Amino acid sequence: MEINKDFSYTEAFIACPECDLIHSTPKIREGEQGRCIRCGALLFVRHKNSLNRSLAFALTGLMFFILANLFPLLTFQMEGQSESNRLIDGAIAFWNAGYWELGIVVFISSVVAPLAVLLVLITLLLPMQLGRSPFSPQFQVRLLSHLKPWAMSEIFILGIIVAFVKLQDFADVSVGLSLVAFVLMVAATVMAYLTLDEGALWSRLKEIRA
Amino acid sequence: MTAPVTAQSIGAISCHVCGLLVSKRFIAEHRADCPRCDAALHSRKINSLNRTWALLIAAAILYIPANVYPVLTLISFGRSTTNTIMGGVIELAQSGQAVIAVIVFVASVFVPIFKIAALLFLVVSVQLGLKVQRRKRALLYRFTEFIGRWSMIDIFMISILIGLVKLQALATVTAGPGAIAFAAVVIITMFAAMSFDPRLIWDDEGNDNDG
Numbered sequence A: 001m002e003i004n005k006d007f008s009y010t011e012a013f014i015a016c017p018e019c020d021l022i023h024s025t026p027k028i029r030e031g032e033q034g035r036c037i038r039c040g041a042l043l044f045v046r047h048k049n050s051l052n053r054s055l056a057f058a059l060t061g062l063m064f065f066i067l068a069n070l071f072p073l074l075t076f077q078m079e080g081q082s083e084s085n086r087l088i089d090g091a092i093a094f095w096n097a098g099y100w101e102l103g104i105v106v107f108i109s110s111v112v113a114p115l116a117v118l119l120v121l122i123t124l125l126l127p128m129q130l131g132r133s134p135f136s137p138q139f140q141v142r143l144l145s146h147l148k149p150w151a152m153s154e155i156f157i158l159g160i161i162v163a164f165v166k167l168q169d170f171a172d173v174s175v176g177l178s179l180v181a182f183v184l185m186v187a188a189t190v191m192a193y194l195t196l197d198e199g200a201l202w203s204r205l206k207e208i209r210a
Numbered sequence B: 001m002t003a004p005v006t007a008q009s010i011g012a013i014s015c016h017v018c019g020l021l022v023s024k025r026f027i028a029e030h031r032a033d034c035p036r037c038d039a040a041l042h043s044r045k046i047n048s049l050n051r052t053w054a055l056l057i058a059a060a061i062l063y064i065p066a067n068v069y070p071v072l073t074l075i076s077f078g079r080s081t082t083n084t085i086m087g088g089v090i091e092l093a094q095s096g097q098a099v100i101a102v103i104v105f106v107a108s109v110f111v112p113i114f115k116i117a118a119l120l121f122l123v124v125s126v127q128l129g130l131k132v133q134r135r136k137r138a139l140l141y142r143f144t145e146f147i148g149r150w151s152m153i154d155i156f157m158i159s160i161l162i163g164l165v166k167l168q169a170l171a172t173v174t175a176g177p178g179a180i181a182f183a184a185v186v187i188i189t190m191f192a193a194m195s196f197d198p199r200l201i202w203d204d205e206g207n208d209n210d211g
């Protein structure tokens, strides 16, 4: 491959994030993706209307996140007594039981990080939609990449399912409205991520700033 | 085979956050941070192998209390049942919940062991300069990084049970100390996977006559 090494920084080439091999940036069409020829890592994706759709999904996700905090997740009944829990009750219960480390871990991974991901996406994409530059796109993009591994809502859902099955053995358990909202929030967040094309993000930012 | 053209071989660094390719000359003359997203630029993750080793050893040590100590206790009608991680799986299997038992077994028992073993193998294979099966090792790394978070299922399950089941005399669930060690194993192995640099698998390709 012919590479002009005399650049300061360039978008004409990219290095594979997992093996460092240089690839020239291809002209791929919307809906297509490009993988590294050496290690198979995903290098390029193009989505139709990427930024608008990602924003729409993030806003939807935020709406469901709010709903998920208003109602019970599960309701548990035994001998005429009942008890419900909200999204944040798990973290609080760990904290109150003296397991504050676990309280913090659960609070961050099931509440703070999923909410922060949505808020960062919205504060990044909404101003751009209105033709304005976000307050600090560099910081926001870096924050997003740091938050991503710690937002574990989809795993939390499996935790709820296992808890539900365990309780069924000795009590009546029913699913609350919040669980439905929470599942929809996770779906919207996943879609917001999947449709976000970072290449499109940087080029749109350049246009706005020009 | 000739040495492949990499960012390193042309004197450039790829930003780990936004992927911009920045030349080392630019970095030396202007700034050490990415001109597009301001992230600190590193050709390879800093001290990758030592860090991964240290985290893996810590995770392996904590794996023992995570499995020996109970993670939760259920008290119902004065009868109490205490579960370790494995005990919880067995109980699910015995109550006829085979699918859920398999999911919890994979997430809580298989994944942590697999993850520690896979990362250990990757680190050692780089240190020994293993030249074969690079693509498979790259795939192993990608898979390991992807599955790691799923071990949190048990921690979330416990958090839900202790937050929900608190009907004093009728039924109460409390957490056990094993849960802290278990969560620590999950988080430490997540950091271990993050600190391993998969580019090290490929760095000596083409330097000599290998495939």
Ligand SMILES: [Zn+2]
Residues within 6 Å of the ligand: A016, A017, A018, A019, A020, A021, A036, A037, A038, A039, A040, A041
């Ligand atoms: Zn690659």
Ligand SMILES: [Zn+2]
Residues within 6 Å of the ligand: B015, B016, B017, B018, B019, B020, B034, B035, B036, B037, B038, B039
């Ligand atoms: Zn960057």
